[in-house]
Amino acid sequence: MTRLTPQAQGPAAGTGTSGPGAAPPAWWTRAVVYQVYPRSFADSDGDGVGDLGGILSRLDHLADLGVDVIWLSPVYPSPQHDNGYDISDYEGIDPLFGTLEDFDALLAEVHARGMKLVMDLVVNHTSDQHPWFQESRSSLTSPKRDWYWWRDARTVTESALPVEPAVPVEPAEEPRPVEPNDWRSAFSGPAWTFDEPTGQFYLHLFAPQQPDLNWENPEVRQAVYAMMNRWLDRGVDGFRMDVINLVSKRLEQVDGGAEASGIGFQTGPRLHEFLHEMHEAVFAGRDSDLITVGEMPGITVEEARLVTDPARRELDMVFQFEHVSLDQGADKFDPRPLDLVALKRSLGRWQEGLADVGWNSLYLDNHDQPRLVSRFGDDGAFRYESATLWAALLHLHRGTPYIYQGEEIGMTNVPFTGIDDFRDIESVNYYRENVDELGRPEEEVLAGLRAMSRDNARTPVQWDASPTAGFTTGVPWIPVSPRSVEVNVEADRASERSVFAFYQRLIDLRHTDSTVALGSFTMLEAEHPRLYAFTREGEGDQLLVVGNVSAEPLDVPLLDGWADEELVLGNVPGDARTTTLAPWEVRVHRRTTTLR
Known part of the structure; x- marks a missing residue:
């Protein structure tokens, strides 16, 4: 597996263009990030909760996968009302996860394997115990x-x-x-x-135990910047910034309900000022191998261009939520079938909008989303095919891909039986409000939670087929999925149809293929309800990516002209010259073009 060497990529000054004097592409244009949710990754002491020692014990799995950056969800001291996103001390480690010495040991081993470690920065709010x-x-x-x-x-x-x-x-x-x-x-x-x-x-824009910091106060901002600098001095390689676009608020906005709430606290009037100030106070003059990612619910393409424009010195890239909201009806827990045309329209707009300025973060799975293969794929008969199809479609867009733990083996949603199985504060509060207070039918509410709850992503990583899936020798803090007997790392890596191996090939392509890393993107067949197709074009070659997002065979006439071109990657064996795609089949073809 090719290992990315950031120093060879030049400074993180932009995404790079051709021509004399152009800034070299930032190293993270060829990088892949892996998110670790510590309490569910691996438990080293048998208390049923994942910890830093558990992560350390599984680092070789991530090194084998080929990822470049590990994003660590919060491990700071916390009352754990929101699983660590309610921080009571920004500069320590919660005993639940270990000690600062354990953290330093983990950081050293991450660096020894040629990877980087990014901390989760939660500074829109603190714990009420801070x-x-x-x-x-x-x-x-x-x-x-x-x-x-x-x-x-x-x-x-x-x-x-x-x-x-x-x-x-x-x-x-x-x-x-x-x-x-x-x-x-x-x-x-x-x-x-x-x-x-x-x-x-x-x-408190989140739980009552998570009061919002007042970023209008310069003392708050300076305290945050000082804390960030101390983590960078310790050796961490950057930050993923939780709901960072909420730090600038319009409190003069009065009433109007939830819709007006968004107007009042999303991407407020001083956001760009705050982000630039942060950049200058924390990142300016430091090693260019750092990375900054801002989670920004409700952000528009236009605002994202500003935030990620290298000349403005704010952030490297953002997480936006538009594409993972398209299958929601009246609220998050009112799931609707995937509208592939709407998804292509959304992702295509972001590809186009950040084509010349800024940079995309590519994700479909994370700790706040249900499992991708259950949500947009087929987690039954076509689990392998749909897991690898979505992997290829996502990773071959232009941007930096993010893998969430377990995604690399095709982990699925969990068949929660009742509300007592859930741990997530969002899900539990939603149930209480809708069932206990509003009187909605319990089974109706539970159906929505089973489909969309964040707990789907938070059950333990399935390492093997043992009773606790190799996660712990104790009792897991949240039940292990019953599917761990068939879906686990050990079984997948030994299989001829390995999701893990497919991800390895995708990561290697990003590391070694300049068209995958930096080529232009063109969406094809935008209105087709089952076909996801696009091209990536670089200097001298063109990639065609076609995927059948359905459980039925699909004839794809646009493959006519590609029958004799190189098949770079596919997830279904067979004749690559045929224009018919099997259920959930994805193919990647390469054509050599005339050099300009």
Whole structure:
């Protein structure tokens, strides 16, 4: 497996263009990132929760796969209300996962294998147990009061509410506190919680245990930058920044419900200022082998161009959510069948929009999404074919691919039986609000959770066919999928139809093929409901990628002109000269073109 050498790729100054004086392409244009969700990756001490020692014990698996960067989901001290995305100390390691010495040992072994390690940076909010918030809530005059968003309540009395004239109403003895506006939390319920001792509400766009930092306060920003610098000084290679476009808010936006909430806190007026300031305070003048990725729900192509334009010195790339929202109806837990035309339209627009400026992050799986092969593929008879088809389609777009743990062996969704099987705060709160409060049928709500819950991605990695899938010698913190007997690393790597081996070939292509890394992208057959097809064109050759996104054979006339061209990659054995694709078949052909 070819190992990427970032130093040979030149500075991360841009994606590169041809011609005299052009900046060399950034090293991450040829890189592949692997996300580790530590509590579910591997457990080294038998307590049922994954840890740093477990990750260390499985590093050779990632080195064999060929990935260049490991993105580590949070391992900081945390009360674990949101599985570590509620941080109580930015500069330590939670004992659940190990110690700082364990982290240093892991980092050294990652570097020894030629890989990099990226930390998850969660600075839109902290835990309510963080010393900053504890001090902020201690009094109205606390020096850190303005480090978070505190607002006075609106007050109404019951007698002021409209009632039927014939119904007698007793006036309320005391006015009740009402939220400063009606923004909704991402995890159900209001985005404001009343703090009795100080008589004000604090803002939390997620759980009440995750109060939002006030980035308008320069002291907050400087504290964050200092912390980031200390992690880089320790040797980490960059940051994936959680919901970073929410740090600039428009709190003058009042009322209007969830839709207005997005207007109020997504990509606010000072976002670009904050990101540029962060770049200058943390990354400027450092080694160009670092990488910065911003998770940005609701961001537009136009805003992403600005954020990832190298000349603006903000971030290297962003995660956007448009394409993973297309199969959602009334809300996230109202799943709809995949509309392939809509998906192609979305991904094609992002390819086109960031073609000349900026850079795409390529993902379909992560810790916040259900399993790809169950969501967009066929996790039954065609699990191997659909897993490898989506791998090829994604990795051969222009951008940096991200692999989520278990994706490389085609792990599937989990048949959760009832609400007690779920651990994710988002899923549990949704169930309570919809079943306990709104009275929706339990089975209807559970069906949506089974399809879309984040817990699908958070069950333990399936290393072997043993009762706990080789994840732990204890009792797993969340049940192992019953499919681990058939779907596991040991079985897949030994199979002639290995998803792992297919990913290895895709990663090697990105490392070695300049057309895969930097070639232009053209979507074909954009309105076809079953065919996903595109070309990548570089200096001297052209790649055609065609995939049958269905369980029925599909005739593809555009293959007529490619019958005699090299077959670079395919997931179904047979005659590559035929124009008929088998169910879930993907092919990659190469044609040599005239050099310009």
